[in-house]
Amino acid sequence: MKQVLLRVLAVVLLVVLFTSQVAVAESFAAKVYTSSATVYEKNDTKSRVVATLPHNTVVTVTAYSKGWAKIIYNKTSTGFCQFSDLISSKKYKTYSNKKTGIYKTPSTANRIAVVSVDYPLYKVGISGNYYLVQDKDGAFTGYIKKADLSSTRKNPYAIPDSKKSAFNKNGSTTTIPKAVKSSQFYLSSTMNKAKWRDYMVYLAQQKLGTQYKKHPDNNYTFNNYTLVKSCFSAMGYTIPASTNAVGHTGSYSFVTRQNLLKGDIVCFDCDPNDGNLVDHIGIYIGQGYFIHGSATAGRIVVSTLNSGYYKNAFCWGRRVIK
Numbered sequence: 001m002k003q004v005l006l007r008v009l010a011v012v013l014l015v016v017l018f019t020s021q022v023a024v025a026e027s028f029a030a031k032v033y034t035s036s037a038t039v040y041e042k043n044d045t046k047s048r049v050v051a052t053l054p055h056n057t058v059v060t061v062t063a064y065s066k067g068w069a070k071i072i073y074n075k076t077s078t079g080f081c082q083f084s085d086l087i088s089s090k091k092y093k094t095y096s097n098k099k100t101g102i103y104k105t106p107s108t109a110n111r112i113a114v115v116s117v118d119y120p121l122y123k124v125g126i127s128g129n130y131y132l133v134q135d136k137d138g139a140f141t142g143y144i145k146k147a148d149l150s151s152t153r154k155n156p157y158a159i160p161d162s163k164k165s166a167f168n169k170n171g172s173t174t175t176i177p178k179a180v181k182s183s184q185f186y187l188s189s190t191m192n193k194a195k196w197r198d199y200m201v202y203l204a205q206q207k208l209g210t211q212y213k214k215h216p217d218n219n220y221t222f223n224n225y226t227l228v229k230s231c232f233s234a235m236g237y238t239i240p241a242s243t244n245a246v247g248h249t250g251s252y253s254f255v256t257r258q259n260l261l262k263g264d265i266v267c268f269d270c271d272p273n274d275g276n277l278v279d280h281i282g283i284y285i286g287q288g289y290f291i292h293g294s295a296t297a298g299r300i301v302v303s304t305l306n307s308g309y310y311k312n313a314f315c316w317g318r319r320v321i322k
Helices: 002-019 193-205 224-234 243-248 308-313
Strands: 028-032 036-040 049-054 058-065 068-073 077-082 086-088 092-096 100-103 111-115 120-127 130-135 141-145 253-255 265-268 280-286 289-294 299-304 314-319
Touching (some): 049 077, 058 086, 193 224, 193 280, 224 280
Antiparallel strands (some): 028 086
């Protein structure tokens, strides 16, 4: 019974800290996050001020209620400060539920980052309608609107298995090779471009096995152009309005086969008689593989540039993510 009670208290600590207005089950460490924190004798700004604690002062929070923290400071002194002045050592995992901003202050001024949907974050504080959060990778600490967070991932790019079917023939497959499979399901403006490229692979691999259609719905069916367009649109890029235009226009760099990077657009001339030098495109995912819509396979598949039909049809790559 005692062990069960302790486990319950540990859970209550995390939940209570950021979701309710009752006393904390057990104490935890925190620091002053703002430039200074005013400590009052009671949880009332009209009560006597007993101390002013500078930035980064370590305190112990013994209770939390209605925006006030009861604290121990200077080892033995006690008082009350507003929890909006603190950053907690306790971290509560959460996810962004849409593409949104992270801000230096609890307002929409001074944006320090933009994060994708499903970005993993840790709640470490609270201020009005904002949570103070830390980035999973340690890139930033800042404020995000409460409404922009969720306790679970939304995974908006997942497509039901019922909308997919398997294919494995003539060097093309709906199974992505393990060596190039991406687990980068989140993105932020603070990340390096290698992460952005991994995220592009993640977006493209979600669509493997979906049906190829000349006139797709672009939710569960795609063609080679709309596959590429949908992935780049999800990352905030706008590509030219046709397959041929993607191959020739825009300010994107032209890339040889030897210099391709994950996330590059690969361009092909699959029909020498259609008047277009570039009439087919896909997304390069590394080690000679690319994802594209195949009319022959009738699906979105992974194929290789290293041999066979697409090796001979390859024209060049275009680099959008720079």
